Amino acid sequence: MNTKNEKPETAKKGNIIQRCWRFLRKPSATLSFGFLVGGGIIAGIIFWGGFNWTMEMTNTEEFCIGCHEMRENVYQEYKETVHYNNASGVRAVCSDCHVPKEWGHKMLRKIQASNEVLHKVLGSIDTPEKFEAKRLQLATNVWKAMKTTNSRECRNCHDMQSMDFVVQGTRAAKEHSKGFKEGKTCIDCHQGIAHSLPANAYKEYKTRITDVYHNKQ
């Protein structure tokens, strides 16, 4: 009798968080161990699968150009370049260059993307004029990221060890071997390969990236 009377009293105590916590802490009295473990595994698969599916969904080109900020500006510029249109038809989509492949770095980048959601809501770049005004700042962000990671996202596909200098033109072969010897990274020369550059990009890169980075060392 006592227990039957006490039960509803304790359940009613406290706010909803306290009640949930109490429910979670209590050992299961009626469910079998097998059901809990099996159910846990199945629920885990569904949740992890769903999480991963969402991650991959936000990595597609369709998702990126779902917003007009990307579709009308950077996507149009990218369509003219070799990473979109080339002889062999192999493509690098937005996320191949702008989202890391390794899980940890990828999660960090996805968390940083919440800032992009904020600016979407604020409408910071919602007209071509606003985008153009911010182009240098946006480009600098990408330059910085590429410089600090030794152009990690480029190197997902482009391997310096696998470059055949004989197949490259004489000019490219010379510049590449010189650049590698000097310890340069891809972005040090290849800015604006997929998007149009901000004004005075060459000088801006030098003052904002090269000089800053080399003063640190």
Next chain:
Amino acid sequence: MKTGVPWKAITIMAVMAISGLTALSAGADEVQSLRGVQVDEPVVMEPTARPKNERMQRAYRQQPPLVPHKVAPYQIDLKVNQCLNCHDWSNAGDHNAPTLSMTHYTDRDGKQTDAVAGNRWFCTQCHVPQVNAEPLVENEFKSSSER
């Protein structure tokens, strides 16, 4: 079961060795190479797959020099001129690239400037790359230096 000296084998080997030596000494100069040159003669091969980025001869005196490399990836617009990353006087040394001639730093009023003149900004209006392809129509053009 014979266990004696294999005279037959020794004789054959000796004959072969002697004939081989005489042939070697007699015909050393007559070895024919399949490549059409002597085996010890160094041959410089053309790397066929490699585009050569060397300066091209002008076809007439006033011709703007041709561009010996691809220009398609380089942005030239109101904001940016990527040709200048290598060819401007301030960068040419780093890249071992030809510098713009001084006429390109003279503006329309004849004033000398440090930055490339506005009326010379769009390089590809005069300087064009060449494609290694058959001409679409027959062309009898001859360089003025050859006429």
